[in-house]
Each structure stands twice: as structure tokens, then as C-alpha cells.
Amino acid sequence: MRHMLTSAAIAAIGFFAGAAHAADLKSDIAADYGYLDGLYKTLHANPELSFMEVETARRMAAEFRKLGFDVTEGVGKTGVVGVMRNGEGPVVTLRADMDGLPVTEQTGLAYASTATGENRFGEVQPIMHACGHDIHMTSLIGAARQLVERKGEWSGTLILIAQPAEEIGLGARAMLDDGLYERFPRPDYVVALHDSASLPAGKVAYTPGWALANVDSVDIYVKGVGGHGAYPQTTKDPVVVGASIVTALQTLVSREVSPLEPAVVTVGAFNAGAKHNIISDEAHLQLTVRSYTDEVRAKLLDGIQRIARAQAASVGLPEELYPRIEIEQDYTPSTYNDPELADRLANRFVARFGADNVIQADPVMGGEDFAWYGRLEPKIPTMIFWIGAVSAEKVAAAQAGGEPLPSLHSPFFAPQPRPTILTGVEAMTAAALDLLQDTETE
Known part of the structure; x- marks a missing residue:
């Protein structure tokens, strides 16, 4: 049977002003939001195209190092890997993608991107985080900050991946081809999240089995x-x-x-x-x-x-x-969420967010190169889940026949930052805490 590790209090570690308490994850994440908001807006305003994420990777590597991870840069061209060993136990990988899209942002936000840059073919293009990868990276860093603060609550090895080139479907395979599973501990689980342009912020969605095409x-x-x-x-x-x-x-x-x-x-x-x-x-x-x-x-x-x-x-x-x-030989494979892992984490999400805020969603025919992490033999249980990124009022208005919601990849797509990030950090932290436990079989 499985026994969960507990801790009455966790000592302060560096970046927080005081001790964090294991029982109050939600309030601790909220207290850290000022830092995460600044990180998110910096990432949003400074996107880079696929395999050109030089400054983004440098920032992610710096964040990993600041938290005490062993960091390797340049994995799969611009990918970053952070490893933290914390005793015996499972190896859990959390992944976020880094690249923006060749889109001219039209959101009107004060921190909107005005960036342009060369793609990997030398063509100059506008750049925008129109798919929410800035949300993904911020959620990963936020979760890492909480997990470092709570090292007494988990045991095992935590791996963070900042992945390039998801938008062209090549980044995950590039990192794997560069020895991701040979140069670093091979994970027992790989987990990622993706923001949703149709789900209200504060909600989490998951799909067991086939999820993406x-x-x-x-x-x-x-x-x-x-x-x-x-x-x-x-x-x-x-x-x-x-x-x-x-x-x-x-x-x-x-x-x-x-x-x-x-x-x-x-x-x-x-x-x-x-x-x-x-x-x-x-x-x-x-x-x-x-x-x-x-x-x-x-x-x-x-x-x-x-x-x-x-x-x-x-x-x-x-x-x-x-x-x-x-x-085209470099295709994006279908994403299969391990059903047992999906149900396990869904139960964890229900416990944290309530049953009304956790939705079992239908599979879609979109694609995500996250699939590669679970494709190589021996296969590893993987799961990608969704977090809402739109205000509940806008979702309700659209459903009532009002203004349609901008989709992912739209120049008008703008996540609602605070509830989206808070949910992303909490969900990813809760997933990692659940998986990074010692297990014993009687």
C-alpha cells in the first residue's frame, strides 16, 4: 500500500520571506503571485520563435539554478533540463514549452509583445505567445518554487524540462534524440499542462486515453x-x-x-x-x-x-x-494519457479544486509533441491536462451568443493571468507532490 509523507512545518528556503506550511499550498502560491506575475509579463512581452528561444532558455535556466537544480542547457538545441535529487523515490518530470508563434499581437495589453525576430530559416517575423507557452513556463516555475519549499513532503527526483519548438512539432524529439532519457534520470512519470481558450479560468480538464491526434x-x-x-x-x-x-x-x-x-x-x-x-x-x-x-x-x-x-x-x-x-517525416504523434495516471491525478485535482471545477473533456484532433515523451520503449506513463484561461464572464457571454472567444493562435488571445497562473501552479504542484511519494508494497 502507498504511504504519503507528511511534514508539520517546512523550513524557509531563500526566496520566500518566511516558512511555508504544507497545509496551506493555495495561500502560499497566492503570496508568491507578485513574483510570478512579473515573470509571466516578461515572458509574454519577449517571445522567441521555435529553436530560437535563446533568451527564454537563459531565463528558465537561471530560474532553475536559483532554486538549486542541477541545470544543463542546450539539450535539443535550446532546451533546458533541471534535476533535483531529494532522497529515494520516483523520478517525476514536469515539462513546459517555450516557443512563440509568428503572429502580430493585437490584444492591446500593456505588456503586449511588439517583438520581431528571425526564424530558423533566417526570415524576420512578428512573434507572440498566442498559445500560452508563457503561462506554461510560469506555472512550471511556480510549481518548482513550491516544491523546493516543500522538500520535506516528497522524496525522489524532480526533473524540470523547458522544451523548445513545440509549435513546429520538433522540440520534444530533438531533446530525446539528444539523450534526454540517457543523460538524465529516466522518469517514472511525465506531466505537462496546457492552457485552454474555451475553459473558464480556475477550472481543470483532463482526458484519459487518447487526448490529441x-x-x-x-x-x-x-x-x-x-x-x-x-x-x-x-x-x-x-x-x-x-x-x-x-x-x-x-x-x-x-x-x-x-x-x-x-x-x-x-x-x-x-x-x-x-x-x-x-x-x-x-x-x-x-x-x-x-x-x-x-x-x-x-x-x-x-x-x-x-x-x-x-x-x-x-x-x-x-x-x-x-x-x-x-x-513530411517529422510528424506529431498522437498523445495518449495513461488512464491510471489520469484518474489518479484527476482525483488529486478534485480534492484540491472541488468536483465542479474538474472536467473530463473529450479528446480533440489537435496535436502536441508532448506525445513523444511516452512513445519511446519502454513506455512511460504520461499525462497532459488543461487549465482554463478565460474569464467566466466571457465564456458565459460567448455561450449565450455574444462575442466569440479568440482561439489559441489568434492575435487576440489573452489569458486572464492571475486565476490561470494560480490554478496552473497549484495543479502542477499537487500532481508532483502526489507522484513524488515513497511506495511500499506489503
Whole structure:
């Protein structure tokens, strides 16, 4: 059976003015909010793009060091890892992502980002934390500050990860490929949070099992024989071939995948031609493909190639002019929340926030590269959960038919900082305290 470690009082450690008491986590987090608010606004105003998070990583490393973690920088390009050993026990990893998006902020906040910077290809772009990674980083630091203050309440090894390049789906794999599980203690659990643009601040949501989707990007280059638009009989029109591909692709989900298996094939772009009376010799289709299981993913990707080639054959194109299909190799895998871990932490959240503030949410077809942490063999139980980031009044107004809520990645998305951060810190701290316990089996 499992025994929880307790402590009557925890000694003061450095950054707090007095002793923190284990029984009053909520008030201790509130007392630390001034520091966290300053950190959040600094991060929000100074975002950096994927794999370019140099100053952000430097700040995260400094925060880790200040708390006494052993810190390694440059893991997976700009990633940061902090390790704190506190006796025998489980190894628990808490992860936050660091990168912003190429979006011009239009929130009107006093601390709004006006930053621009080069992406990894040397292109200058506007930058905004339009997905709340500044919330994630602040919650991670806030939780770390509480956990260091409460070292008498837990036993084991705590690992903090500040991860680059989530927005392009490459950062987690880059850190793993750089030896994350070999150079540092291999975790027993990995936990992360993500803010929600539709959930009221103060609420927590979780999804056992499949939570987020495989995300594949596919390009189809359709060939043809160009010519004058007045004499179509002398051509093989790639626009017609492309259009038939778009139509036929709809049968992949509706007729080839079980109705009980989620799947999405969306043609997001169709580009061809340059003038009214010219039939082009090429068209370009860009697809996003979503699934949960590896089996459905393979069925969709194989089906796309089969359908594209078949439509070309149907108009008499020779094999050398069949479409060229490129499937981006660096895909984002589906996220699977270990059900036992999800239920365990959900119970912890209910105990802290009340049943009315903890929601079991439906899975979605968005993607998150957090999935990689639980994919490598032997597999590690992982869980990502959501925290509300919008005022309850705005959510209620939107649900009543008022102004729609800005989504994640919108230039107008602005989390409500205080309740969002306080909830994020408390949830992440509570999760870590629950997992960082000695276990004994009778």
C-alpha cells in the first residue's frame, strides 16, 4: 500500500520571506503571485520563435539554478533540463514549452509583445505567445518554487524540462534524440499542462486515453499537360485531376475507416495556374491528416497515395506523370494519457479544486509533441491536462451568443493571468507532490 509523507512545518528556503506550511499550498502560491506575475509579463512581452528561444532558455535556466537544480542547457538545441535529487523515490518530470508563434499581437495589453525576430530559416517575423507557452513556463516555475519549499513532503527526483519548438512539432524529439532519457534520470512519470481558450479560468480538464491526434502534413504535386484554355482536348488538366483527388479523398474517412475510429483528411490548400485562359501543367494540394492509432494513420496515408495515382490514371496520364506525394517525416504523434495516471491525478485535482471545477473533456484532433515523451520503449506513463484561461464572464457571454472567444493562435488571445497562473501552479504542484511519494508494497 502507498504511504504519503507528511511534514508539520517546512523550513524557509531563500526566496520566500518566511516558512511555508504544507497545509496551506493555495495561500502560499497566492503570496508568491507578485513574483510570478512579473515573470509571466516578461515572458509574454519577449517571445522567441521555435529553436530560437535563446533568451527564454537563459531565463528558465537561471530560474532553475536559483532554486538549486542541477541545470544543463542546450539539450535539443535550446532546451533546458533541471534535476533535483531529494532522497529515494520516483523520478517525476514536469515539462513546459517555450516557443512563440509568428503572429502580430493585437490584444492591446500593456505588456503586449511588439517583438520581431528571425526564424530558423533566417526570415524576420512578428512573434507572440498566442498559445500560452508563457503561462506554461510560469506555472512550471511556480510549481518548482513550491516544491523546493516543500522538500520535506516528497522524496525522489524532480526533473524540470523547458522544451523548445513545440509549435513546429520538433522540440520534444530533438531533446530525446539528444539523450534526454540517457543523460538524465529516466522518469517514472511525465506531466505537462496546457492552457485552454474555451475553459473558464480556475477550472481543470483532463482526458484519459487518447487526448490529441497524430498530425501529418502531406503535399500532392499533380502533373498534367498544359495548353490553351480554348483547346482543352489537347491537354491533361491537372486542376481537374486535383479536383477529383479532393473529392475521392472524402471516401477515405467515410468509407474506409470505421465510424468508431476518429480520422480527418483536410485539403487546406489547392494551388494551380496563373491566368484565365491557360491550362497549367501542375497543381499543388496541401493536406493535414489526423488520427489517433498508428493503424488508422497508416490506412489514411496509404489511401492518399493510392487515390492520387488512381485519379491520374483515370484521365489517361502515363505513369511518369502520376502525382508526386510527399509525406513530411517529422510528424506529431498522437498523445495518449495513461488512464491510471489520469484518474489518479484527476482525483488529486478534485480534492484540491472541488468536483465542479474538474472536467473530463473529450479528446480533440489537435496535436502536441508532448506525445513523444511516452512513445519511446519502454513506455512511460504520461499525462497532459488543461487549465482554463478565460474569464467566466466571457465564456458565459460567448455561450449565450455574444462575442466569440479568440482561439489559441489568434492575435487576440489573452489569458486572464492571475486565476490561470494560480490554478496552473497549484495543479502542477499537487500532481508532483502526489507522484513524488515513497511506495511500499506489503
